[in-house]
Amino acid sequence: MAARACGLCHIAFHVPAGQPLARRLQRFFGFQPLAAREAGGWKQLALRSGDAVFLVNEGAGPGEPLYGVDLHHSVPSATNLCFDVEDPDAAARALAAQGCRVLVPPVRVQDAQGAATYTVLRSPAGNLSLTLLARASYRGRFLPGFRPVPSAPGPCWVSHVDHLTLACTSGSSPALRRWFHDYLGFRHLPLSPGEDPELGLEVAAGSGGGGLRLTALQSPMCSSVPTLVLAESLPGATSTQDQVEQFLARHRGPGLQHVGLYTPNILEATKEMVLAGGELLKPPEAYYQQPGKEGQIHAAGQQPSFLAQQGILIDGEKGKFLLQVFTKSLFAEDTFFLELIQRQGATGFGQDNIRALWQSVQEAAARKSQGA
Structure with a gap:
């Protein structure tokens, strides 16, 4: 039961x-x-x-x-x-x-x-x-x-928790999936057609090897329960740790890597957060120069210059889009962070955006090591 x-x-x-x-x-x-x-x-x-x-x-x-x-x-x-x-x-x-x-x-x-x-x-x-x-x-x-606690009315940029991402050790996703299924009733949510729940969705990082394995789980009881996403590293030849490996090392084990917060207006939310002093993770500059990216942004009713200024990522096609932005870590240990997400009909988690986040983290790590 x-x-x-x-x-x-x-x-x-x-x-x-x-x-x-x-x-x-x-x-x-x-x-x-x-x-x-x-x-x-x-x-x-x-x-x-x-x-x-x-x-x-x-x-x-x-x-x-x-x-x-x-x-x-x-x-x-x-x-x-x-x-x-x-x-x-x-x-x-x-x-x-x-x-x-x-x-x-x-x-x-x-x-x-x-x-x-x-x-x-x-x-x-x-x-x-x-x-x-x-x-x-x-x-x-x-x-x-x-x-x-009495509090004065303030901004409300977030409506609810969209998803919860757990950083897992390599190879542990199948056992975690079964645990959440057996004890809490969560079921596999395919992120790609015909996806094997034991394998999840593999997101290759690029020519350098490595990448992520993502397995999504959802409760069949109520849509107000956020999706659980299990993330683990794929074997690769990269010389630096990826973001999951970094989390496992700095957090000293598996755990909740980030919370995806849904916002009905990601442009306003990111603008106000930056004005308040919040720090957002910027994608690589080349992200917005990818072939077809400008057309994709326009198709979603957005302006490329503003998305680039705020570091907002976009993914999707055929009238269904996903906009995301990630904060820097909320802890000095550089572990837990937040994600803001706005869905325009899209139900996934942005496979291309995951690659872009991966690349931005790797580039930041390279810059940090060069300046050390």
Whole structure:
């Protein structure tokens, strides 16, 4: 029996005291404070943009932060995905019987606004845990145990979480796919016609060898559950680490590499984020000079000069397009980052854009090594 996820409540992060993640989310990316809690050595702050909620757990208390666990990871990290389910108690019993490791047995939390019940699972994706939560009867602003935080109206550039990308060790995608299928009911989402779920989509980096293997998974229960994307490196002859290998080294193992945030207006969102001081990853200059790229941009109703100025990538054809831009890392360890994505009928993840991102990261690494 799988515990069917029917929504994403929040994504949780663990950071040391004084780490500026919460301030950066507010200042650069338009997230607004939602609710807070301080207890047991932990400062917990939930921030929201549209339906996307990030929970920043700051500190390192002797116990566990509410609605999660502290796995004592050595670097700041996105550590927990909290999914809405119908019955955490039944899910915990069934999953434990199937061999799933339950880190926190079902806990009921209650305050004046109602109650919620949750349980926490250990995933095979590095330090990432999964919280299964039932909160249908809760009337408060966030979750029981948190106090509402007043905030002034601010920008809302993001509407919801589009996808979650896990960086995996080479060869581990099939086992991860089966885990999410068996325990949470996720199913393979083909990114190309006739795609083998065991092999995923191979995106070759170019003549230098290497590339990425992507396997997408989605919940059949509810469209509000973001797509999970498993990313691993392909064997190759490149002399420098690719972005997945860099993440694994700097993060010290597998984990949540980035969150794709959906924006209904990527042009406005990127412009305002840059004005606020947010740093975006620029694609190679040659990206916008590729044969047919200018025509593709015009066909999507966009201007090449503005997309190039903001570093926005575009992919698609036949009236269906995808626009993407990536931030620089939110942590000094150069691991976790955000993606802004706008879909104009496209459902994939931009195979050509993945190559462009790959090339920009490789070029940046080369420049850094030459200047060292």
